[in-house]
Amino acid sequence: MGSHAHYREAHPLVFVITHYINLICMIMLAFSGFYIHFPFFSAGFMGVARGMHFVAMYVILITLVFRIIAAFFVKTATQLGSREVDTDIKNWLPQAENKHQLFETVKYYLFFRKEGVISGKYGSLQKIAYLATIPLTFIQAYTGFAIYAPFMNAGIFASGIDMVGGPMNMRIIHYFGMWVFILFTMVHAYLANIYNFAPSKIIFLWKETLPEGKH
Amino acid sequence: MAHEGHNALHDLLTVRGVTRRDFLKYCGSIAAALGMSETMAPQIAAALEGAPKLMPTLWLNGGSCTGCTESIAQVDSPDVATIVLDYLSTNYFETIMAAAGEQAEKQIEETIAEGGYIVIYEGSVMTGQDGNTLLVAGKKGTEILSEAARGAAAVIAVGSCAVDGGWVYGYPNPAEATGVQAWLNHEGITTPVVNLPTCPVNPEWIVAMVVQLLLVADRDVAAFVEKTEWVTRSYTDRKYGAVDLLMPKGIFGQSIHDNCPRRGHFENGEFVTEFGSKEEAMGYCLYKVGCKGPQTFTNCPVVRWNRRTSWCVEAGSPCIGCGGLNWVDNNSPFFHRLADMQMGDALGNVQPGSVGAVVGGVAAAALVAHGLGMKAAGRVGDGPPMEEMKKYDRKRLAKKGGDK
Numbered sequence A: 001m002g003s004h005a006h007y008r009e010a011h012p013l014v015f016v017i018t019h020y021i022n023l024i025c026m027i028m029l030a031f032s033g034f035y036i037h038f039p040f041f042s043a044g045f046m047g048v049a050r051g052m053h054f055v056a057m058y059v060i061l062i063t064l065v066f067r068i069i070a071a072f073f074v075k076t077a078t079q080l081g082s083r084e085v086d087t088d089i090k091n092w093l094p095q096a097e098n099k100h101q102l103f104e105t106v107k108y109y110l111f112f113r114k115e116g117v118i119s120g121k122y123g124s125l126q127k128i129a130y131l132a133t134i135p136l137t138f139i140q141a142y143t144g145f146a147i148y149a150p151f152m153n154a155g156i157f158a159s160g161i162d163m164v165g166g167p168m169n170m171r172i173i174h175y176f177g178m179w180v181f182i183l184f185t186m187v188h189a190y191l192a193n194i195y196n197f198a199p200s201k202i203i204f205l206w207k208e209t210l211p212e213g214k215h
Numbered sequence B: 001m002a003h004e005g006h007n008a009l010h011d012l013l014t015v016r017g018v019t020r021r022d023f024l025k026y027c028g029s030i031a032a033a034l035g036m037s038e039t040m041a042p043q044i045a046a047a048l049e050g051a052p053k054l055m056p057t058l059w060l061n062g063g064s065c066t067g068c069t070e071s072i073a074q075v076d077s078p079d080v081a082t083i084v085l086d087y088l089s090t091n092y093f094e095t096i097m098a099a100a101g102e103q104a105e106k107q108i109e110e111t112i113a114e115g116g117y118i119v120i121y122e123g124s125v126m127t128g129q130d131g132n133t134l135l136v137a138g139k140k141g142t143e144i145l146s147e148a149a150r151g152a153a154a155v156i157a158v159g160s161c162a163v164d165g166g167w168v169y170g171y172p173n174p175a176e177a178t179g180v181q182a183w184l185n186h187e188g189i190t191t192p193v194v195n196l197p198t199c200p201v202n203p204e205w206i207v208a209m210v211v212q213l214l215l216v217a218d219r220d221v222a223a224f225v226e227k228t229e230w231v232t233r234s235y236t237d238r239k240y241g242a243v244d245l246l247m248p249k250g251i252f253g254q255s256i257h258d259n260c261p262r263r264g265h266f267e268n269g270e271f272v273t274e275f276g277s278k279e280e281a282m283g284y285c286l287y288k289v290g291c292k293g294p295q296t297f298t299n300c301p302v303v304r305w306n307r308r309t310s311w312c313v314e315a316g317s318p319c320i321g322c323g324g325l326n327w328v329d330n331n332s333p334f335f336h337r338l339a340d341m342q343m344g345d346a347l348g349n350v351q352p353g354s355v356g357a358v359v360g361g362v363a364a365a366a367l368v369a370h371g372l373g374m375k376a377a378g379r380v381g382d383g384p385p386m387e388e389m390k391k392y393d394r395k396r397l398a399k400k401g402g403d404k
């Protein structure tokens, strides 16, 4: 779990780039979102904040669709410490190694067991969290478009607004959606780097960490 | 308001000192309310003047503060809206009719018996205590509405209370107030209901509907419903379930924010943060002091209020969203950006921002605590010792071994 090697096969360059795009878009969306929610400084920024939000929201959606399609073509490592590769989608979805391990993983993180649990490319909880970001992004996009004037009167958005009891509630849901992403990012960054910073080195700098002893 | 001798409209206008020019200007603003070009003003004027007599009308009050009546009846000088509405042949109008007592109540019966009338309903429908929360002349308000609506060509629900219960419907709603459409659905009455929210109703909107009925539909209610562009807004009444509301699109199809003269300040990030400040004096955008314009769909900024004099934001107040559905619960506190979330008696009303900050803070604290735990458990650095085999497999093997 902590000391294994980190090879480029785990995160090929294309996914290092999509990860950067996601990160930058998320920062832009959350920052501009906070500003739209409550403009905490003046200085002519609302137009910029909204522009930022609208650009980032399209970019993040296009990147997400691209990322999903790419999963069927790009090969990635089947295990984090390994150079053995297979089609990414197989490593992204739960693998055989993840089976029966969810409860054990929870126990591990709650200190109810000492040994680390066997996992696939990612742990069971981790996979659930990563996969959940897909529907969450689409829900955030849906609630976002529903409060966006050019779309809010369109059938599928209008009926959603009615369903949640009006545009104010839709705004509040979109606002809480942001907090879900903030929580995800906090936990994600924490767990990725809790043992050491090798995971950050590979995903941001694309720098490998070799197994102990080799240099 | 009952009619003595049906004068042609222009006679009425002349008597009240309204010039032809004022009248045409007025018709232009009605055109705007209907989403027509202002060049339609002469046709609108002709339609109003040409009509020999409008439809007989019953103006019924439910659980109301009479604010909507006030809104149309504030005649300290001649106003076209009042005259045009006067021109509806109003047979019953509790607050301002001359008749009283049994004689007045009889007007309702007679109008219903004759048929071919419309009902204008002001105020909420009070259904609490089996309808006994509102009695008029010893009769339940709910019964009066049902009887009148059943035979009517159409019902115009004026003001938010008539639309969905308005502020009377606000939690906890002890009178069990509801809207006209919800009540008629419950009673199985299918008379079309035109909904004109805001608290109170803007008289221009009633006039716009009257003009639409005359000009576009030639007093044929079926054609009126068919030819007017509507938006349907749906909501769920706590007592009567799902309700679809018909609202004229020309009036309720666009957000206030999209037509607001302060929108430039919004985009520039020029906001009023405090009342009484320099920014307020400069007419900056009221978003930060709770303006609900972005979530409210009326054309207040276009048609404006009090004889096209001004409207809330122009007068310096944030829009409080009175044209929305369940508008008090959905928009209060009025001076906050977002509505409070009603979290029951234990937690009270909480701002979404506070919820977010608390959840974020708790999560951050939990992660720090967890990190310390990971360190104490010696996992940081190289990680924990790994299991050789999944626990599930170990158990299964052990079981197999035991079976042997």
Ligand code: HEM
Pocket: A026, A029, A030, A032, A033, A034, A036, A037, A038, A050, A053, A057, A058, A060, A061, A137, A140, A141, A142, A143, A144, A145, A147, A148, A149, A171, A174, A175, A177, A178, A179, A181, A182, B294, B338
């Ligand atoms: C992915 C597609 C997204 C779309 C289409 C979208 C769209 C929008 C729109 C249209 C607004 C209102 C802007 C305005 O009225 O001026 C908005 C506000 C906001 N957005 Fe997004 N957004 C998206 C993603 C996100 C994400 C990922 C976050 C957070 C990380 C976020 C956070 C916010 C916040 C906090 C607000 C302010 C809400 C309020 O309090 O009024 N959005 N968004």
Ligand code: SF4
Pocket: B256, B257, B258, B260, B261, B262, B263, B264, B266, B284, B285, B286, B287, B291, B292, B293, B294, B313, B319
């Ligand atoms: S005052 Fe209200 S409606 Fe006008 S631009 Fe500001 S937020 Fe929008």
Ligand code: SF4
Pocket: B198, B199, B256, B296, B298, B300, B311, B312, B313, B318, B319, B320, B321, B322, B323, B324
């Ligand atoms: S501007 Fe807002 S608060 Fe004022 S009348 Fe219109 S909807 Fe109501």
